[in-house]
Structures are given as C-alpha cells and as structure tokens.
Amino acid sequence: MAELLSFRSLYASDERHAILAGLTLHVDRGETVAIVGESGCGKTMSIGALLDILPDDVSITAGSIAFDGEDVLSCRGKERKARLYSRIGFVPQNTSDSLYPLMTVSEVMTDAYMHNHPDAGRRQARERAAMLLSSLGIEDAGRVLSLYPFQLSGGMKQRINIAAALMDDIDLLVADEPTSALDIHIRRQIEALYASLSGREGLAMLVVSHDLGFVHSIADRVYVMYAGRIIEEGMRDEIFSDPVHPYTKALIELSTMKTRDRAHDLPELGRLASAVDRESPACAFLPRCCCRRESCAVSVGYACLSDTHLVRCVL
Amino acid sequence: MGKYIAKRILSSLAVMAIVSLVAFAALELIPGNAALVAAGTEGSSSAVASLSAEFGLDRGFGERLLLYYRNILSFDFGISSYFGENVSTLIGQRLGVTFSLAFFSILLAFIFSVVLGSAAALGKGRFLDIFSRTVVQIFSSMPSFWLSLVFLIIFSSMLHLVDVGDYVSPAVSITGYISSIILPVIVLAIGETGPLLRLVRASMLRVRNEDWYRIGKVRGIPRIRLMTAYALRYALPGPLTLAGSELAKLLGGTAIVESIFALPGLGRLFLTAVEMRDIPLVGGIVIFVSFLVVLMNLLTDLSLFLSNPAMRKAGGMGL
Numbered sequence: 001m002a003e004l005l006s007f008r009s010l011y012a013s014d015e016r017h018a019i020l021a022g023l024t025l026h027v028d029r030g031e032t033v034a035i036v037g038e039s040g041c042g043k044t045m046s047i048g049a050l051l052d053i054l055p056d057d058v059s060i061t062a063g064s065i066a067f068d069g070e071d072v073l074s075c076r077g078k079e080r081k082a083r084l085y086s087r088i089g090f091v092p093q094n095t096s097d098s099l100y101p102l103m104t105v106s107e108v109m110t111d112a113y114m115h116n117h118p119d120a121g122r123r124q125a126r127e128r129a130a131m132l133l134s135s136l137g138i139e140d141a142g143r144v145l146s147l148y149p150f151q152l153s154g155g156m157k158q159r160i161n162i163a164a165a166l167m168d169d170i171d172l173l174v175a176d177e178p179t180s181a182l183d184i185h186i187r188r189q190i191e192a193l194y195a196s197l198s199g200r201e202g203l204a205m206l207v208v209s210h211d212l213g214f215v216h217s218i219a220d221r222v223y224v225m226y227a228g229r230i231i232e233e234g235m236r237d238e239i240f241s242d243p244v245h246p247y248t249k250a251l252i253e254l255s256t257m258k259t260r261d262r263a264h265d266l267p268e269l270g271r272l273a274s275a276v277d278r279e280s281p282a283c284a285f286l287p288r289c290c291c292r293r294e295s296c297a298v299s300v301g302y303a304c305l306s307d308t309h310l311v312r313c314v315l
Numbered sequence: 316m317g318k319y320i321a322k323r324i325l326s327s328l329a330v331m332a333i334v335s336l337v338a339f340a341a342l343e344l345i346p347g348n349a350a351l352v353a354a355g356t357e358g359s360s361s362a363v364a365s366l367s368a369e370f371g372l373d374r375g376f377g378e379r380l381l382l383y384y385r386n387i388l389s390f391d392f393g394i395s396s397y398f399g400e401n402v403s404t405l406i407g408q409r410l411g412v413t414f415s416l417a418f419f420s421i422l423l424a425f426i427f428s429v430v431l432g433s434a435a436a437l438g439k440g441r442f443l444d445i446f447s448r449t450v451v452q453i454f455s456s457m458p459s460f461w462l463s464l465v466f467l468i469i470f471s472s473m474l475h476l477v478d479v480g481d482y483v484s485p486a487v488s489i490t491g492y493i494s495s496i497i498l499p500v501i502v503l504a505i506g507e508t509g510p511l512l513r514l515v516r517a518s519m520l521r522v523r524n525e526d527w528y529r530i531g532k533v534r535g536i537p538r539i540r541l542m543t544a545y546a547l548r549y550a551l552p553g554p555l556t557l558a559g560s561e562l563a564k565l566l567g568g569t570a571i572v573e574s575i576f577a578l579p580g581l582g583r584l585f586l587t588a589v590e591m592r593d594i595p596l597v598g599g600i601v602i603f604v605s606f607l608v609v610l611m612n613l614l615t616d617l618s619l620f621l622s623n624p625a626m627r628k629a630g631g632m633g634l
C-alpha cells in the first residue's frame with residue numbers, strides 16, 4: 001500500500017522538557033492506525049505537530065513529517081498550506097468548546113468549506129452538510145443545522161465534528177481521543193461510526209486514544225507510545241494477542257480489568273514520570289518496569305519480531 | 316428572553332429609585348437649603364419663608380419626598396439658585412459637551428485597544444506586545460491634568476494646531492467641533508486605554524487556547540476571519556462591558572479636563588454648582604448622571620445579552 005503520512009525521527013520540546021523524542025510512524029492510504037498511550041506520552045502533541053497547532057511554548061527541533069510526499073513542516077505559502085490541510089480532516093477531543101459557541105451548526109460546518117471552495121454557494125454547502133449529517137445517522141439534519149452548540153448533547157457534538165471534518169474530500173481523518181467524555185451508550189454509537197468510516201474507500205485514519213477497547217474495534221495497525229517515542233508497533237492482533245513490551249502488556253491488562261480493580265492499579269501506571277530523560281538511549285520505562293535488566297540502563301534498540309511487529313525492549 | 320429584559324429593566328428602575336432616594340436624603344442632611352441660598356446672606360426671614368414656600372420646603376417630609384419623585388419623573392429638577400435658570404435646561408445645554416468627550420474618548424480607546432490588544436496577543440512576548448504594554452503603562456500612569464497641560468502647551472501654544480477655549484457645536488461647524496474637543500478626547504482616551512488594552516489582550520490570549528480556534532485554523536478558515544468573526548466576537552463582551560461602565564464613569568468624571576480645556580460641560584457645571592452651594596443644581600446633576608450611568612449599564616447588558624445566542628435562548632444568566 002502506498003504511504004500517505006509519515007513521521008521521521010520527530011523531536012519536539014517545550015522550554016524545559018523534551019516531548020517527542022524521535023517519533024517515527026507511518027499511515028498508508030486507506031488504513032486505520034491508532035496511537036495508544038497514557039496522557040502525557042506525547043500522542044496529542046504528535047497530532048499538534050502534524051496540524052500546526054502546537055502550544056506556543058512547544059517547538060519542533062528535528063525530524064520531518066511528510067504527507068503524500070510533501071514535506072509538511074517546511075510547507076510555505078498560504079495557498080499551498082491550505083491545499084495540503086484541506087485534504088486532512090480533524091476531529092478534536094470532545095470538549096465543551098470544540099464547536100464555536102456563537103454560530104449555528106450550519107455556519108460552523110459550512111464556513112471553512114465555503115472558503116476552501118469559493119465557487120460553492122451557501123445553499124450547496126448547507127446541502128452537503130445536511131447530507132453528511134444524515135449519513136452519520138442524524139435524523140432531521142435540517143433542524144440540527146439550525147441549532148447552537150449549547151443545545152447539543154456530547155454525542156451529537158462529536159458527530160457534528162466528524163461531519164465537519166468530512167466536508168472537504170479528505171484523504172486522512174485525524175481524531176483525538178474520540179471516545180473520551182462520552183457515556184457508554186454513546187461511546188458504542190461513536191465506535192460503530194468510526195468502524196464504518198474505517199471501511200470507507202480511500203480514507204485513512206489516524207486515531208489517538210487511550211481507550212484500548214475502541215482501538216481494538218477499529219484499528220488495522222497500532223502504535224504504542226511512551227515518553228515521546230514508539231515502544232511497540234504492530235498489526236492489531238500482534239499487539240493485542242501477542243504483546244511483548246512490559247508497558248504494552250500492562251496497558252492491555254489494565255484495559256480488560258473491571259473498573260473497580262483498575263481504580264487501585266491506575267495511579268501506579270498513570271504516573272508517567274515527566275522527570276525521565278526522553279532523549280536518552282536507555283529505556284524510558286525502566287523506573288517502572290518489572291523485568292528490567294542491567295543493559296536497559298545503557299542503550300535499547302528496536303527488535304523486529306515480524307515484518308510488521310517492532311518492539312523497543314531487550315526482552 | 317422577554318423575561319430577562321423585563322427583569323433587567325425593572326432592576327435598573329429599582330436602582331434609580333434608590334439612588335434618587337439617597338440623593339434626596341443627602342440634600343436634606345446638608346446644612347442650609349435652597350431658599351437660604353437663594354435669599355442670600357442679607358435675605359430677610361420673610362423672604363426666606365416665601366422662597367421656602369415657593370420651593371415647597373415648608374411642607375412635611377413625606378409630602379416633599381412625593382413631590383421630589385413627581386418632579387424627577389417629569390424631569391423637573393427645579394430652578395438653579397445661582398444661574399436662575401431651569402436645572403434641566405442647564406444640564407441639557409452642557410450634556411452635549413460631556414457626552415462628546417466621554418463617548419469619543421471611549422470609542423478611541425476601544426478601537427486602539429482592540430487593534431493593539433489583538434496584535435499583541437497574536438505575537439505574545441514579541442516586540443509589539445512588549446512595546447505596546449510599556450507605552451500604555453507609561454501613559455496611563457500620567458495624571459490627566461498634567462497630560463492636559465502638556466498637550467495644551469505642545470499642540471496649542473507651540474504648534475498652533477488646535478484652538479482651545481471655545482467649544483463649537485457640531486451644528487455650527489464640524490471641523491470647529493473636532494478641533495475644540497480633540498485634545499481632551501485624546502487625554503481621556505489615554506487614561507482609558509490601559510485597562511481596556513490589558514483586558515482585550517488577556518481575552519484574546521484565552522481565545523487562542525480554545526479548541527474551536529485551533530480547529531478553525533486546521534479547517535482552513537483564513538486567519539483574518541478567524542481573528543475577527545470568531546475570536547474578537549467571542550472575546551469582546553468583557554472589554555465591551557468595561558467600555559460601557561467606563562463611559563458611564565466618564566459622564567460624571569470629566570470635570571478636571573473640562574476645566575483645563577475651558578469646555579462648558581457637565582463636570583464644570585457641577586463644580587460651579589458645588590462652589591456656589593446651588594443645591595437644586597447639585598441635586599439635579601447628581602440624579603441625572605446616576606440615571607445615565609444606570610442606563611449605560613443597562614444598554615451594555617442588553618446588547619451583550621442579545622448578541623449571545625446561548626443567553627438569548629436560555630433567557631439570561633444570573634438575575
């Protein structure tokens with residue numbers, strides 16, 4: 001399959017810490033790729049780097065990102081950049097301010113579209129928006145289009161964000177924590193929605209999530225991220241049925257536990273040490289690893305377990 | 316929606332009633348009354364008595380209060396003892412000057428703050444941000460009377476750019492009008508820019524971290540549209556409220572600048588009234604200005620309410 005997006009040895013840092021430490025990954029055309037990891041591991045920052053929405057104090061220090069052969073980071077010129085980004089759709093985390101609160105759903109959805117397609121009229125844009133909403137299972141799309149964000153439920157907002165991202169004919173859909181802050185019932189619906197999107201002809205998806213159940217149901221390939229770099233990658237089944245890295249194992253184990261037991265264990269794993277030196281050649285997981293060896297503190301490289309399964313661990 | 320507006324108007328009316336009651340009490344408590352002042356130091360007791368009867372001062376407290384409210388409702392604040400003219404007429408003559416000063420200085424400060432504050436927020440920590448904040452800080456810490464004198468010396472005495480001393484009504488000559496108020500407007504605007512600019516900058520900085528702002532950027536909404544139609548529209552209610560209350564404050568606070576630039580405004584009229592112990596005039600101006608303040612705040616609130624769909628549909632917050 002042809003490569004659509006690739007990150008090559010990407011380094012980023014804020015004023016004090018390294019955030020991304022040699023992030024390398026790729027997404028092929030039409031495939032669904034997930035990045036999993038705890039919050040703070042740098043997964044959201046990697047999306048920020050791709051979409052040029054990093055926080056002010058974070059900057060990219062080395063590496064490259066290529067989208068369909070074009071270098072994203074050095075892409076200059078408003079028009080070229082706009083053309084590039086019009087092929088990428090972005091679904092933000094489901095927060096209360098993900099939709100602009102002073103505009104109706106219709107305005108929110110059509111505004112960018114009308115700028116990217118100057119010859120499309122307001123009516124045409126609105127029709128397209130209504131069509132997309134209906135295709136995502138929203139009944140009476142016409143009425144929803146005239147509502148304001150504060151009148152919508154969390155699940156509805158999430159769908160509208162997806163529909164808005166699909167307004168342009170995109171090749172890549174990037175989604176940040178699609179199932180966070182949703183109740184279980186809505187989560188299932190959103191999961192089904194992404195599953196149907198992942199089957200769409202020619203649409204690749206890059207999904208960042210810490211919800212392993214969700215990732216399992218939609219992803220073709222999975223990257224496990226820890227302290228700014230990938231520590232294990234593989235096809236979905238390789239990661240879920242045959243994990244090698246102690247961190248991947250712990251994540252999967254935790255995700256299958258009942259919430260009651262998890263409450264006890266999570267703090268231990270959830271404490272992603274910001275003090276670890278992310279750029280060191282040693283293993284960043286070492287302070288928390290149950291199986292560490294002496295060599296782990298010196299240098300750890302990648303080991304290939306199959307054509308697609310890679311792990312950064314001495315085990 | 317109608318309920319909120321009705322509530323807001325009712326509460327403003329209540330505030331006006333209380334403010335005028337306080338003004339009435341204050342005027343009752345100060346020693347001397349309008350009849351004594353009008354009769355002068357040489358006035359005979361019979362003259363004072365007849366003047367008291369004319370002004371209604373010989374009646375009982377309750378009756379006087381009723382009469383007072385009735386007069387306020389018909390905009391009748393009595394006759395000025397110093398000028399010998401109707402207080403409402405005197406206020407009406409001076410209002411234009413003070414309103415021009417207050418309105419244009421706030422407008423100027425607002426435009427300046429929005430443009431510079433947004434630019435500063437966009438380039439946080441860069442040259443324009445630091446430069447604008449430093450300059451505004453320096454100017455804001457200069458007292459208005461001192462700044463007025465400096466402006467007078469530079470622009471009027473040395474450069475002869477503007478005439479000072481004669482207020483020209485816009486009905487007579489627009490250029491004359493502008494030239495007669497431009498210096499005091501700038502002096503007042505400088506004083507108002509500091510807090511407004513800081514607020515615009517802070518609001519815009521906050522907006523830049525909102526998810527919809529970043530998403531708008533990714534979706535390809537042009538930066539200038541994102542700044543104006545989205546960010547400013549979202550960030551402005553705070554600065555607008557401040558501008559509204561500052562405008563109200565200025566309506567009663569331009570006395571110093573009016574005096575220095577010899578402009579016949581409400582502030583100067585008030586100073587004269589106090590100096591001459593012109594009680595009806597003092598009372599009239601106090602009540603009139605407080606009503607204006609309440610009205611300005613009401614208008615600001617209502618316009619913000621109507622411009623926010625969430626508040627409009629939910630029927631208002633607070634209250």
Ligand code: SF4
Nearest residue numbers: 283286289296313314
């Ligand atoms: S490299 Fe060593 S310390 Fe790191 S995960 Fe593997 S065994 Fe644990």
